[in-house]
Amino acid sequence: MYKIHIATEQRDQFVEITDRVRKIVARSQVQHGLVTVYSPHTTAGITINENADPDVVHDMLLTLKRLVPQDTPGFKHAEHNSDSHVKASMMGSSCNVIVEDGELVLGTWQGIYFCEFDGPRQRLAIVKVLEKQEGMMDHF
Amino acid sequence: MYKIHIATEQRDQFVEITDRVRKIVARSQVQHGLVTVYSPHTTAGITINENADPDVVHDMLLTLKRLVPQDTPGFKHAEHNSDSHVKASMMGSSCNVIVEDGELVLGTWQGIYFCEFDGPRQRLAIVKVLEKQEGMMDHF
Amino acid sequence: MYKIHIATEQRDQFVEITDRVRKIVARSQVQHGLVTVYSPHTTAGITINENADPDVVHDMLLTLKRLVPQDTPGFKHAEHNSDSHVKASMMGSSCNVIVEDGELVLGTWQGIYFCEFDGPRQRLAIVKVLEKQEGMMDHF
Numbered sequence: 001m002y003k004i005h006i007a008t009e010q011r012d013q014f015v016e017i018t019d020r021v022r023k024i025v026a027r028s029q030v031q032h033g034l035v036t037v038y039s040p041h042t043t044a045g046i047t048i049n050e051n052a053d054p055d056v057v058h059d060m061l062l063t064l065k066r067l068v069p070q071d072t073p074g075f076k077h078a079e080h081n082s083d084s085h086v087k088a089s090m091m092g093s094s095c096n097v098i099v100e101d102g103e104l105v106l107g108t109w110q111g112i113y114f115c116e117f118d119g120p121r122q123r124l125a126i127v128k129v130l131e132k133q134e135g136m137m138d139h140f
Numbered sequence: 141m142y143k144i145h146i147a148t149e150q151r152d153q154f155v156e157i158t159d160r161v162r163k164i165v166a167r168s169q170v171q172h173g174l175v176t177v178y179s180p181h182t183t184a185g186i187t188i189n190e191n192a193d194p195d196v197v198h199d200m201l202l203t204l205k206r207l208v209p210q211d212t213p214g215f216k217h218a219e220h221n222s223d224s225h226v227k228a229s230m231m232g233s234s235c236n237v238i239v240e241d242g243e244l245v246l247g248t249w250q251g252i253y254f255c256e257f258d259g260p261r262q263r264l265a266i267v268k269v270l271e272k273q274e275g276m277m278d279h280f
Numbered sequence: 281m282y283k284i285h286i287a288t289e290q291r292d293q294f295v296e297i298t299d300r301v302r303k304i305v306a307r308s309q310v311q312h313g314l315v316t317v318y319s320p321h322t323t324a325g326i327t328i329n330e331n332a333d334p335d336v337v338h339d340m341l342l343t344l345k346r347l348v349p350q351d352t353p354g355f356k357h358a359e360h361n362s363d364s365h366v367k368a369s370m371m372g373s374s375c376n377v378i379v380e381d382g383e384l385v386l387g388t389w390q391g392i393y394f395c396e397f398d399g400p401r402q403r404l405a406i407v408k409v410l411e412k413q414e415g416m417m418d419h420f
Contacts (some may be wrong), residue, residue, distance in 0.1 A: 001172075001238060001240050001245065009354040011172065013402055025405065029143060032173075032281075033409055033410065034314075034316060034408060036174060036236050038236070038237070038238055038245070039229060039247075039365075040246065040247030041247055041250075042188075042190040042196075042247065042249045042250055043231065047369045047372075047373070048322075048369075048373040049365055049368065049369050050365055053357055053358075054320075055356040055357040055358070055362075056357050056362060058198050058356050059354075059355045059356060059357050059362035059365070059366070060350075060362070060365060060366050060369065062352070062354050062355070063348055063352065063362075063363075063366045064366075066352075067207060067343050067348075068203055068207075068361070070203070071264060072199075072206075073205065074199075074214075074317060075199045075202070076195040076198050076199060077193055077195040077196050077198070078193075078195070078198050079193075081412075082195075082196060082199035082200070082203075083203075084188055085190055085196050085199070085200060086199070086200050086203045086204075088189065089188075089189050090186045090230060090370060091369060092187075092232055092235075093187070093188040093250075093304060094235070095233060095372075095373060096236065096316050096318065096374050096376065097318070098281060098316060098318055098406055098408045100147050104336050105281065105318070105320065105406060106320065107319075107320030107321050107322065109322045110321075110322055111320075116296075121336050126204050126238055126245060128174060128238045128272075130173065130174055130270060130272055130410060131272065132408075132410055141378060141385065143310075172365060174314075176376050176378060178376070178378055178385070179387075180379070180385065180388075180390060181387050182328075182329050182330040182336075182387065182389045182390055187389055204383050207347060208343055208347075209315055212339075212342070212346075213342065214325050214339075214342050214405065215339045216335040216338050216339060216344070217314075217333055217335040217336050217338075218333075218335070219333075222335075222336060222339035222340070222343075225329055225339070225340060226339070226340050226343045226344075227349065228329065229327045229328075229329050229340065229371060230370060231376060232327075232372055232375075233327070233328040233390075234375070234376050236376065238385030244344075256332075264298050266378055266385060268314060268378045268412075270314055271409060271412065
């Protein structure tokens with residue numbers, strides 16, 4: 001298990017952590033398996049999406065804010081961050097990426113994002129690399 | 141593989157199952173690995189979110205109901221539960237939690253929820269614990 | 281690792297790939313473990329939902345289109361497919377299914393769907409089967 005420390009700077013922000021996950025997988029020396037990236041927070045999630053044009057992240061955050069306004073009528077939670085909780089569950093608390101020949105199997109335009117919805121805060125992403133059994137290497 | 145039986149009591153309801161998952165992991169004697177909690181239903185999902193203030197769950201359910209009304213114009217599915225299917229996919233059919241030193245690696249405020257969207261019903265959550273290879277224990 | 285090739289035919293389309301995943305698991309000879317189905321694309325995701333009545337998929341796509349219109353005011357991404365990126369993250373980039381006695385543990389009405397949101401295109405789903413350690417077979 002490995003921890004990635006992230007200092008977010010805005011209330012809603014996607015922080016790309018692909019390179020940090022890639023380094024952890026390299027150091028683990030796992031050749032074939034699965035890496036799980038996990039957010040231990042209830043107002044931040046993990047997603048995989050476009051790593052090239054930052055306008056995509058802008059438009060994703062715009063949509064989430066429009067769908068779940070912070071001041072939604074009927075919200076009861078006193079911390080005034082119910083929207084952050086919903087957005088975190090909509091993105092999900094973790095992602096899986098396949099590891100093959102020691103490399104992350106990501107599409108050309110894919111990056112791994114830590115999704116802050118109640119920043120700025122000091123945050124963590126937890127990374128675990130699971131290895132496929134040796135005897136099974138010749139299979140899939 | 142282990143089954144958790146859940147009797148839901150409302151149409152939309154989050155049932156916390158963290159303690160039951162924790163017991164399964166303890167009994168499996170797995171020290172380092174990953175636990176997957178899976179919903180075998182198409183109108184119920186799994187999510188991880190706040191376990192302290194029940195108002196958070198209230199506000200999450202309120203949002204999902206507002207975003208996906210049961211009587212959405214244009215719905216064709218005859219069972220009148222298309223909203224339940226959409227909500228299940230929005231939350232996701234499973235979650236992963238890392239296991240370290242035999243314990244679930246959850247954040248302080250995180251709980252694992254079975255998300256009922258078409259209750260009340262008798263439901264299942266399926267739990268599988270995967271162990272990391274022994275030779276790799278010293279790695280991540 | 282195994283690749284499933286998918287030729288989508290519409291901009292928004294769910295393509296069921298359950299049988300193809302089932303065959304991969306059978307060929308892997310893994311008896312107990314986890315299969316991960318992964319979309320390496322940023323405008324297509326993976327979800328698990330009803331495999332019986334196609335009206336459910338119709339209603340899910342209708343909802344996603346209503347929640348995230350292609351022409352949302354404020355979108356900046358020049359490719360005019362920001363909605364596709366958001367929908368992909370809402371469904372998620374992968375799913376996990378438990379493998380028990382060599383079979384996928386799916387509910388009666390569950391199918392695995394490749395979710396196209398920016399087709400028609402030539403697409404891939406990547407499948408990885410992880411096996412549980414042998415010594416632990418008697419556990420969960």
